[in-house]
Amino acid sequence: MPLTPSQVDCLRAAVSHYAFPPAHFDFASNAPVTGLTMDQVEARIRKDLLSENGVKDGLSNILYWGFAQMGGLAEVRVSRFRSSVTEEQLVAASRLFSSTLQPALVDIARLELPQFSGVSFVSKVRMFLDPDMSATLDRQIMQIHGVRSTTVLAAVRQSTTTIPVTKGNSEAYEAWCTRLACIRDTYLPSLRVVDVERGFFQLIQSERVELAAHILAEA
Numbered sequence: 001m002p003l004t005p006s007q008v009d010c011l012r013a014a015v016s017h018y019a020f021p022p023a024h025f026d027f028a029s030n031a032p033v034t035g036l037t038m039d040q041v042e043a044r045i046r047k048d049l050l051s052e053n054g055v056k057d058g059l060s061n062i063l064y065w066g067f068a069q070m071g072g073l074a075e076v077r078v079s080r081f082r083s084s085v086t087e088e089q090l091v092a093a094s095r096l097f098s099s100t101l102q103p104a105l106v107d108i109a110r111l112e113l114p115q116f117s118g119v120s121f122v123s124k125v126r127m128f129l130d131p132d133m134s135a136t137l138d139r140q141i142m143q144i145h146g147v148r149s150t151t152v153l154a155a156v157r158q159s160t161t162t163i164p165v166t167k168g169n170s171e172a173y174e175a176w177c178t179r180l181a182c183i184r185d186t187y188l189p190s191l192r193v194v195d196v197e198r199g200f201f202q203l204i205q206s207e208r209v210e211l212a213a214h215i216l217a218e219a
Contacts, residue, residue, distance in 0.1 A: 135197035148213035
């Protein structure tokens with residue numbers, strides 16, 4: 001069943017109201033960067049991920065951004081990553097990212113980067129590499145499955161605390177991105193795949209999980 005004009009308007013409005021903090025850190029000056037837009041944060045992180053010399057900062061800023069709403073946890077996670085990641089891991093990451101903008105989640109996880117063990121943050125790496133065709137998949141998004149068990153998210157297998165990176169979940173993630181791309185192409189062609197995902201995220205954050213589930217199921 002196609003979406004109603006009202007449902008499309010709700011999703012479009014949710015995309016425009018997405019308000020996750022555009023947090024970013026300048027490791028050269030050892031200070032947060034303020035006043036950036038989300039587009040600018042994305043551009044900076046992507047540039048670093050695709051630079052052999054910047055990949056460490058790019059990955060660090062994915063953690064910094066992802067934990068931005070969790071008090072001092074962002075600094076803790078970033079510190080742990082930067083103190084334990086090896087040069088060999090960074091070289092391997094740079095090689096992978098420069099070879100394809102859409103590496104499979106299992107390939108990213110195979111790098112064994114500290115603090116990037118589950119689908120939530122591994123998918124963020126993929127999203128920042130290719131926001132046009134990729135998105136994030138985390139336990140916030142999986143709330144949709146809790147109220148509607150027949151969507152594309154039914155293929156995702158999660159534990160009580162995380163979504164592990166497995167071959168099955170890597171394939172389920174690709175199906176999630178494909179579904180978002182279909183919704184984008186059909187209803188919101190001016191947007192990116194990540195924008196559509198953020199619309200669903202915003203609906204969940206504003207306690208409209210059931211609406212998000214209905215839209216995903218019916219689109």
